[in-house]
Amino acid sequence: MEKWWNERFINRRDWILDHLKDLSLTIEETMVVLMIDFMNEHQIPITHGILADKLKKDSDEIDDILSHLSAKGIWLCSFRMGKSCLISMAFFCGNS
Numbered sequence: 001m002e003k004w005w006n007e008r009f010i011n012r013r014d015w016i017l018d019h020l021k022d023l024s025l026t027i028e029e030t031m032v033v034l035m036i037d038f039m040n041e042h043q044i045p046i047t048h049g050i051l052a053d054k055l056k057k058d059s060d061e062i063d064d065i066l067s068h069l070s071a072k073g074i075w076l077c078s079f080r081m082g083k084s085c086l087i088s089m090a091f092f093c094g095n096s
Helices: 011-020 027-041 050-056 061-072
Strands: 073-080 083-089
Touching: 011 027, 027 050, 027 061, 050 061
Parallel strands: none
Antiparallel strands: 073 083
16 A cells, blocks of 8 residues: 555645655745655656756756755655656654
């Protein structure tokens, strides 16, 4: 039996939005988390540059936001075939 956060039918963005007050995210962190979720769903490779372009931020700002999310235990990053970054939100992996 799959854990609820791994089920195919869950709308992760709805879950994120519904639990925003519990996640204690800034507006910028929320936008990054939502963009990462969107990109993961559509299997779009994730890089600092792509996030910066889509969110109209510079790469250093994205790096700072990702650092804050990492410090909060919100995201985990792993590379597939050395180039694309698959980012998992810790609250969907049972780590939060």
